[in-house]
Amino acid sequence: MKKSLITNTHGFTSEALRKEERAISDAFFRQRVTAVRLILEGFSTVKAAEVLGICRQSVSTYVKMFNRGGIAELLQRNFPPGKQPYLSPEEQMEVKKVILESTPEQEGIEPSQSWDTRLLQKWIEERFSVTMSRSGIADMLHRLGLRWKRTTYVLAKANKEKQQAFVHQVEMIKKT
CATH class of the missing domain: 1.10.10 (Arc Repressor Mutant, subunit A)
Known part of the structure; x- marks a missing residue:
């Protein structure tokens, strides 16, 4: 009999992992859970990697993560912190x-x-x-939530009546 790569199931069975898999909307995390489920079902890392279209090392990494921390660690994704901002x-x-x-x-x-x-x-x-x-x-x-808008020039002492009369006059010229 073949030795299983999963040393700690954390209470998950193949069926429980399949249900968890269906509940996950993110394809990246779903692939991780699927890899662990396939290993739990008896697939080799090479065969599971072939089925999922990923490399064998990724499957091994996912299994190690699952063995170490269960589904919580498997669904955790740490991004690098990035460059420190110039201003606090x-x-x-x-x-x-x-x-x-x-x-x-x-x-x-x-x-x-x-x-x-x-x-x-x-x-x-x-x-x-x-x-x-x-x-x-x-x-x-x-x-910071600020958006750039092009500034417009507004006359502070503009006369609304004269502006409307001018627009009316332009419209009359257009008609003739």
Whole structure:
């Protein structure tokens, strides 16, 4: 009789694993559970890998994970942490607050009424002594839930009646 690769079933039978498999919507994790189920049913790692279309080492890794921590470890996926951000979360919230509550002119950057990445780059460098690229600033703003909109010029002293009369006059010219 062949020795089983699974040393600890953690209370799971082949049928229980099949039910667990059907409940998982993520194909990546479903494949892991299927690999363990096939080994539990007596398939070799080579045969299970062939059935699933993955390499033999992956099946062995999944079985080791299952033996060590059960279904919980099998369904755990750790991503690498990635690069540390240039600004701390507190600093990022300060940037967001400045964008929402003030203008570049109020912050002493430039006589402008709206922020753009060029002005933010300048302000961040002055305030935090950190040099960031404009695309990095745009990505950070996106993560903070801010969206860029093109600014429009609005006349502060515009006369609504004159504007409507002008639009009416243009429409009359179009008709003739």
